[in-house]
Amino acid sequence: xxxxxxxxxxxxxxxxxxxxxxxxxxxxxxxxxxxxxxxxxxxxxxxxxxxxxxxxxxxxxxxxxxxxxxxxxxxxxxxxxxxxxxxxxxxxxxxxxxxxxxxxxxxxxxxxxxxxxxxxxxxxxxxxxxxxxxxxxxxxxxxxxxxxxxxxxxxxxxxxxxxxxxxxxxxxxxxxxxxxxxxxxxxxxxxxxxxxxxxxxxxxxxxxxxxxxxxxxxxxxxxxxxxxxxxxxxxxxxxxxxxxxxxxxxxxxxxxxxxxxxxxxxxxxxxxxxxxxxxxxxxxxxxxxxxxxxxxxx
Amino acid sequence: xxxxxxxxxxxxxxxxxxxxxxxxxxxxxxxxxxxxxxxxxxxxxxxxxxxxxxxxxxxxxxxxxxxxxxxxxxxxxxxxxxxxxxxxxxxxxxxxxxxxxxxxxxxxxxxxxxxxxxxxxxxxxxxxxxxxxxxxxxxxxxxxxxxxxxxxxxxxxxxxxxxxxxxxxxxxxxxxxxxxxxxxxxxxxxxxxxxxxxxxxxxxxxxxxxxxxxxxxxxxxxxxxxxxxxxxxxxxxxxxxxxxxxxxxxxxxxxxxxxxxxxxxxxxxxxxxxxxxxxxxxxxxxxxxxxxxxxxxxxxxxxxxxxxxxxxxxxxxxxxxx
Numbered sequence: 258x259x260x261x262x263x264x265x266x267x268x269x270x271x272x273x274x275x276x277x278x279x280x281x282x283x284x285x286x287x288x289x290x291x292x293x294x295x296x297x298x299x300x301x302x303x304x305x306x307x308x309x310x311x312x313x314x315x316x317x318x319x320x321x322x323x324x325x326x327x328x329x330x331x332x333x334x335x336x337x338x339x340x341x342x343x344x345x346x347x348x349x350x351x352x353x354x355x356x357x358x359x360x361x362x363x364x365x366x367x368x369x370x371x372x373x374x375x376x377x378x379x380x381x382x383x384x385x386x387x388x389x390x391x392x393x394x395x396x397x398x399x400x401x402x403x404x405x406x407x408x409x410x411x412x413x414x415x416x417x418x419x420x421x422x423x424x425x426x427x428x429x430x431x432x433x434x435x436x437x438x439x440x441x442x443x444x445x446x447x448x449x450x451x452x453x454x455x456x457x458x459x460x461x462x463x464x465x466x467x468x469x470x471x472x473x474x475x476x477x478x479x480x481x482x483x484x485x486x487x488x489x490x491x492x493x494x495x496x497x498x499x500x501x502x503x504x505x506x507x508x509x510x511x512x513x514x515x516x517x518x519x520x521x522x523x524x525x526x527x528x529x530x531x532x533x534x535x536x537x538x539x540x541x542x543x544x545x546x547x548x549x550x551x552x553x554x555x
Numbered sequence: 556x557x558x559x560x561x562x563x564x565x566x567x568x569x570x571x572x573x574x575x576x577x578x579x580x581x582x583x584x585x586x587x588x589x590x591x592x593x594x595x596x597x598x599x600x601x602x603x604x605x606x607x608x609x610x611x612x613x614x615x616x617x618x619x620x621x622x623x624x625x626x627x628x629x630x631x632x633x634x635x636x637x638x639x640x641x642x643x644x645x646x647x648x649x650x651x652x653x654x655x656x657x658x659x660x661x662x663x664x665x666x667x668x669x670x671x672x673x674x675x676x677x678x679x680x681x682x683x684x685x686x687x688x689x690x691x692x693x694x695x696x697x698x699x700x701x702x703x704x705x706x707x708x709x710x711x712x713x714x715x716x717x718x719x720x721x722x723x724x725x726x727x728x729x730x731x732x733x734x735x736x737x738x739x740x741x742x743x744x745x746x747x748x749x750x751x752x753x754x755x756x757x758x759x760x761x762x763x764x765x766x767x768x769x770x771x772x773x774x775x776x777x778x779x780x781x782x783x784x785x786x787x788x789x790x791x792x793x794x795x796x797x798x799x800x801x802x803x804x805x806x807x808x809x810x811x812x813x814x815x816x817x818x819x820x821x822x823x824x825x826x827x828x829x830x831x832x833x834x835x836x837x838x839x840x841x842x843x844x845x846x847x848x849x850x851x852x853x854x855x856x857x858x859x860x861x862x863x864x865x866x867x868x869x870x871x872x873x874x875x876x877x
Contacts, residue, residue, distance in 0.1 A: 336875050343812070343869035344803055348788045367873065398868030405865070427756075427778045429788050432802035433814055436756065436778040437867040440764055443736035444864050451741070467778075469729035470717075470757045475737050489729040489757075490719035498719055508724060518727045 288312050290484075304525045313482045313525055315462060317364075318371040318388035321421055325529050326375035326384075333373040335406050340368060340399045346430040353430040356392070364390045368399045369424075372407040374416070377529065380536040383410040384419040389463070393425035396467055400428075401438025404472065408445040411454050417536060418449060421459040422473040426466020439471035446475050455539045457532060460487045460510065460519065478535055479519040480528070481510035487519070558824075560616050562605065566824075569598040602824050609773060612796035614805040615781060617773040618752045622827035624834065626653055626668030626711040629751065632834030633841070634659055637666065640697055642689075646726065649690030651682045651718070652762075654697045659709070660842060665701035667694045667762050668711035671752070685718040688731035691761050695735055698742060707745040707845055710762040715780055717758030732761040739764035740864070745848035745856060747841065749819070750774045750806070751826075756783075766860045767844045768814070770806035771833070772821040776814070777804040814867065817844075 283297035291310035300307070304324060305314040316324065322331055339357070346353040361367060369391035374383045385407040387394045404420065411418035427435040449456055458476025460469075463486035470489055473479075481487055488508035496503055506512055510522045523531050558567040576583065576591040583591065609617065617623075630637050630653075639655040642648040653670040656663060671684035701708045717728055739746060739762075748765035754776030770776065777799075779787070784802060785794035809815045819840050822829035848856065 337872045339871050339873050341869045341871045344801065346801055348801075367875075397870075399870040402868050402870055429779060429784050429798075429802065431869075432778050432804065433776060433809060433812075434868055436760055437814070437864060439757065439760060440736055440740070440864045441867060443733060444740035444764070444861055447737050447740040448861070450737075467757055470732040470761075471736055472733070474727075474730045474733040488724055489717070489732075490724070495719055495721055495724070499721065501721075503721060507721065512724075513727075516725050516727065518730050 286314075306525055311483060311524075313462060313484055315389055315423070317390060318366065318386040318421075321386050321461075322371065322375070322384075324525070325419075325421075325532065326377055327379065331373055331375040333371060334410065335372055335403050336367055338368060338399045338403055340397045340431070342430075343398070343434055344430070344432050346432075348430075356430070360391050364388065366391050368397065368403065369394050370400045370403050372403045374410060374414075377536060378533045380417075380533070380540065381414070382417045382419050382536065383407050383414065384421070386421045387423045387461075387468075389423040389425075392428060394423045394468070395425055395428035396435050396438050397428045397431050398434045398438060401435075401441050404438075404442050405445045408442070408449050408456075411456075412445075412449050412452055415452060415454060417455045417457065417539060419457045419459065419532065420472055420476075421461055422464040422468050423461045424464060424466065424468035424473075426468060436467065439467050442472040443475060446472055455535075457535060459528070461485050463487070463491075465489070465491055474518065476520075478521075480521050480523050480531065481514070481519050482525055482528075483510060483522050485510040487513045560613075560620070562609075562613050562616075566598060566602055566605065569594055569601065573598065599823065606773070606824060609805070610796075611775070611799040611803065611805045611808065612781065614773050614807075615753075615775050615799055617825045617827075618775050620825060620827045621673070623752055624826055624830045625673065626670045626713060626751065628830055629711060629834055629837060630657065630666065630668070632831060633838045634666070635661065640700075641693070643692035643696060645689065645692060647687070647689045649682075649687045649693060650680050651684050651686040651714070652690035652694055654693060656706075657709075659838075659845070662845075663704075663706055664845075665697055665706045665708045666711070667697060667708065669714040669759075669762075671713055682718055684714045685716060686714065686758060686761075687718050687720075687723055688726040688728050691717075691728075691731035691735050694762050695731075695738055698735075698738060702742050702744045705744060707747070707848065708742070708765075709841060710746070710748045710765065712748060712750045712754050712759045712763055712776075713752035714755050714758045715753055716755035716783075717761065732757050735761045736764055740861065741857060743853050743857065745845065745851075746860070747844050747848070749837065749841070750776050750815075751837075755780055764860070764864065766848055766856060766863070767816045769817050769819055769840060769844070770809065770815045771819045771826055771837075772806055773825050774806050775799075775804040776806070776809055777802055 286295050288307040290312040293309040342354045370387045372385045385404045455477045458479045460481035492503050492508050514522050634657040636658040654667040657666040669684040672678040672681035746765035747767045748763040750770040781795040781799035782792045784798040786792050822832040826833040
């Protein structure tokens with residue numbers, strides 16, 4: 258078991274590419290939106306955002322951590338939690354544990370979320386950062402448990418919580434256990450609400466299905482990266498269901514922003530500073546965390 | 556009543572035989588009389604056998620049966636009085652969710668239910684029990700209302716899932732569902748959720764964060780409808796039966812893994828065979844659980860509900876080199 262387990266790392270390099278249309282070695286990548294060929298090094302320096310059209314490529318969990326938090330402040334927690342196989346599930350000839358093992362090897366992660374605590378400009382926070390490369394960021398018991406523990410860390414230490422979501426939705430292989438993680442994480446957030454710690458939800462491409470319909474949309478402040486798909490049912494599913502062609506941009510970050518569902522769409526280069534400013538507002542409330550805790554009997 | 560499901564074919568044949576004999580009435584010969592009794596006994600026995608061993612997919616078919624009692628039927632048969640409350644106070648009144656004040660054995664409760672609709676006209680009116688965001692927001696409003704007046708909440712679940720149209724996205728389907736999970740997790744009043752037919756995905760979960768989750772014997776509760784799961788896992792909805800089996804979605808299987816607290820027995824051959832008996836069973840079970848929950852302090856009630864969901868999940872640990 259030890260061998261196949263991924264080793265948590267604090268500073269992975271930025272060369273692991275989450276999106277498909279790339280040339281080996283990242284010498285050059287092609288933007289899936291404007292088809293521009295981008296020089297790999299420029300593209301990485303630009304935080305994997307297309308220098309021509311601003312398309313935001315997917316980031317791995319570790320890339321995002323590196324992007325957001327103070328260097329060397331990141332401490333990973335619960336890295337040892339991996340999926341089990343509660344339903345002894347297999348599709349055609351592939352067993353679920355076999356699939357999970359492959360994904361661990363492919364991504365270097367133990368599960369689809371990296372959790373821990375860190376600081377942004379010295380302000381502490383607990384966080385959970387999802388990774389789409391691990392079975393489409395799908396919700397397993399392990400993912401739900403790690404996210405719940407990250408929220409509980411916020412409750413115990415009385416620090417803000419950040420969750421960066423990216424998920425295709427439920428993990429079918431865990432059946433009802435997957436669905437119940439929506440309830441579990443939302444319940445933990447309801448407890449966080451009672452101790453008055455802010456929860457920042459960051460929606461990245463794509464955030465859909467059960468994850469959207471639980472913790473992702475429950476942020477005290479909800480931010481999204483430009484162009485990220487943010488929806489309950491994907492545009493193709495809706496088109497199939499309604500037999501219509503949907504207008505371009507349906508279910509995008511800008512779409513949910515226009516409809517009043519999120520607070521802001523923030524360019525990747527501004528995310529760290531935005532979170533820093535927001536954290537500042539909640540620490541300048543005039544009341545200290547201790548007196549707030551006493552008032553609410555925590 | 557007809558046996559119209561595929562796996563009920565042998566039962567339908569026996570039923571036909573019985574009907575033919577019964578038509579003779581007084582003209583039955585003594586040996587035919589005997590044959591009638593024998594066939595009736597056989598039908599009973601075969602039905603028991605088949606229904607005791609339903610597969611997950613067969614359970615789906617029973618749970619979706621067109622004659623199965625819907626929430627409105629249970630409201631008529633179980634509750635002394637019901638006053639429907641309408642609207643989310645923001646946009647519309649959603650007819651897939653039927654909710655209001657009800658009296659159960661003389662005590663007031665808040666009822667929140669999915670209503671599928673029986674004929675084509677009602678199905679269209681109720682969007683076949685697939686709520687829009689305003690349905691969940693109506694539920695949200697009325698559950699807060701219940702908390703305000705200390706009324707226990709009973710939810711009757713029967714949906715293939717939440718509605719997924721463009722309008723649902725525009726009006727924030729995910730937000731509406733998420734807000735309900737968030738509210739129900741800490742609501743200071745007892746909550747009982749009963750799956751009376753289909754418990755489909757987030758659309759069912761959104762009114763199911765309860766102290767007790769009860770399921771009728773032949774119902775299902777699943778992360779995605781078997782057809783949807785099949786299209787994700789096999790890229791082909793024809794594999795729905797396989798998906799249903801592997802996700803273990805039947806009430807019996809969910810009881811075995813403690814997701815569900817109690818199964819409510821159904822009359823022989825499924826709830827649709829006898830609405831009155833199903834309703835009586837529901838009433839007895841509801842009263843029992845309500846009495847138990849009413850005996851709990853608010854603190855215990857909240858903690859019990861929290862832990863009920865907190866502890867769901869199966870995962871492993873691996874050694875990690877640091």
